[in-house]
Amino acid sequence: MKKLHSRDILFKEGSEIQKLFVVHKGELLIQKKEGSKLRNEGTVGPRSVVGIEALFHKQPYPYTLRAMESVDVEEVSKEDLQAATEKLPVWFPQILSILAKRKQVLKENKAKLDKIHALPTLFFLCARYIRHVKKDTFDLEPMIDDLRVVNGLGYNETFELLRGLCGLGIAELLPGENTQIHFYRKNLPALLYRTLFLRMTNKNLPQSLLSxxxxxxxxxxxxxxxxxxxxxxxxxxxxxxxxxxxxxxxxxxxxxxxxxxxxxxxxxxxxxxxxxxxxxxxxxxxxxxxxxxxxxxxxxxxxxxxxxxxxxxxxxxx
Missing domain, CATH: 1.10.10.10 (Winged helix-like DNA-binding domain superfamily/Winged helix DNA-binding domain)
Structure with missing residues (x-):
């Protein structure tokens, strides 16, 4: 059993230690890095199991877990899990692996859908911010905070969506002390928002607006x-x-x-x-x-x- 004191870190975001953990006592704070900041994303408490992606899919941990109080956790390595499953029916590990894969697929699909659902709001906010700036360029931080309030989309997820839009050739991200976005056509975010809104009310809207x-x-x-x-x-x-x-x-x-x-x-x-x-x-x-x-x-x-x-x-x- 591993014991943590308040403020101790169980694992850091991006760490590639292939273990999962079972929380027996206490609460841990979930923190995600957003640019140069750490944002609190909730907590995990007793009976929680964390680190499934790290153990089953060899993926780095997607967040940092920090103890909020005295915490007792049980470490489970791949060898520990294998030793435990050898005592179970032969079909049980296969089912466990299938369920873990399905959970991962569902998680990835949800992440994609969250970005797509946030797209109209993103265009609306970009259109609003771009009206008040020169050179069709504005700081991203305030807009990302607004998008989080309306759609709940995180900082990193918003950046992925913005990079995808830049990949379509409509804008570019400008690094610096404050990351900015520059749209090549100032009116395009507003036009895209209105078009997506129209598509929501008219399912027969063609994919191409012009012949x-x-x-x-x-x-x-x-x-x-x-x-x-x-x-x-x-x-x-x-x-x-x-x-x-x-x-x-x-x-x-x-x-x-x-x-x-x-x-x-x-x-x-x-x-x-x-x-x-x-x-x-x-x-x-x-x-x-x-x-x-x-x-x-x-x-x-x-x-x-x-x-x-x-x-x-x-x-x-x-």
């Missing part, structure tokens, strides 16, 4: 606007000739047809002069739009499907 044809048209407009566009009354104008030239240069195998513009113009993403509804398509002289809004829409259409397809993969490889 492939609409995406190519807006991409061509952005390209033409960068090199040949001119500003007028808060919008960026591009001649029909330059727009068509940019489209053919970027997508030489696709035709430049009227039908692809109808929904873009109907939704107010793109405008024509003269009006598309009053003249033949061949007589249109200019296309115009708010360029930054079009860039936001194209980026939203790129990122939104990746939240389902690649976010978990990006978190795993971050």
């Amino acid at each position: 492939a044809n609409e995406q190519t048209l807006l991409t061509a407009f952005i390209s033409a606007a960068k090199t040949k566009g001119f500003e007028k009354q808060g919008s960026t104008f591009v001649t029909a000739k330059n727009f068509e030239a940019a489209y053919k240069r970027l997508f030489p195998a696709l035709g430049f047809r009227r039908r692809g513009f109808e929904n873009l113009i109907h939704c107010g993403y793109l405008y024509t002069s003269p009006s598309f509804t009053t003249v033949d398509f061949s007589k249109i002289e200019f296309f115009y739009a708010e360029l930054e809004a079009v860039k936001d829409l194209v980026e939203l259409n790129r990122v939104y499907p990746l939240l389902d397809k690649r976010l978990l993969e990006a978190m795993n490889h971050a």
Whole structure:
């Protein structure tokens, strides 16, 4: 039996000692490292068994256990467990191993679901913080604390989620005395939040917000606007000739047809002069739009499907 006094540490987070412990008397405090700080995560008391992952799966301990008072714990090594199971029916250790594996899988799946469920709140908070800063960059600590209050997501888990989002190419983490996050498109967090909220209320929302044809048209407009566009009354104008030239240069195998513009113009993403509804398509002289809004829409259409397809993969490889 191992005896601990108040403030003694049973094991530290990250330690790779392959033992589990059975608490017989007293309480221990669970502490997790978050950046340079230790945060209290609860307690374990009598009859608790800790260290299953370390013993069965050879994983480091995911937290630190510190005695809050006089504590008695029983150490169980792999050799101790093997000696004990030899006295049991041959099938019992196999069942014990299967149950331990299933518990580990459930734990990993829950951790992933917790991050996914926190995603809309994360976008909402990022949109709120980014409104009050310059250069589309803000400190992470206050936002992470807010996310913990709303969704209960821990510091390390939030960082994993943020690194996954950075892996999708929408932002970057900036290390320093206070870690910051920089979004490449300032409006994107708000747009992603609204889109996810809409998906919650409308299950039929498609994974791509724009059709492939609409995406190519807006991409061509952005390209033409960068090199040949001119500003007028808060919008960026591009001649029909330059727009068509940019489209053919970027997508030489696709035709430049009227039908692809109808929904873009109907939704107010793109405008024509003269009006598309009053003249033949061949007589249109200019296309115009708010360029930054079009860039936001194209980026939203790129990122939104990746939240389902690649976010978990990006978190795993971050």
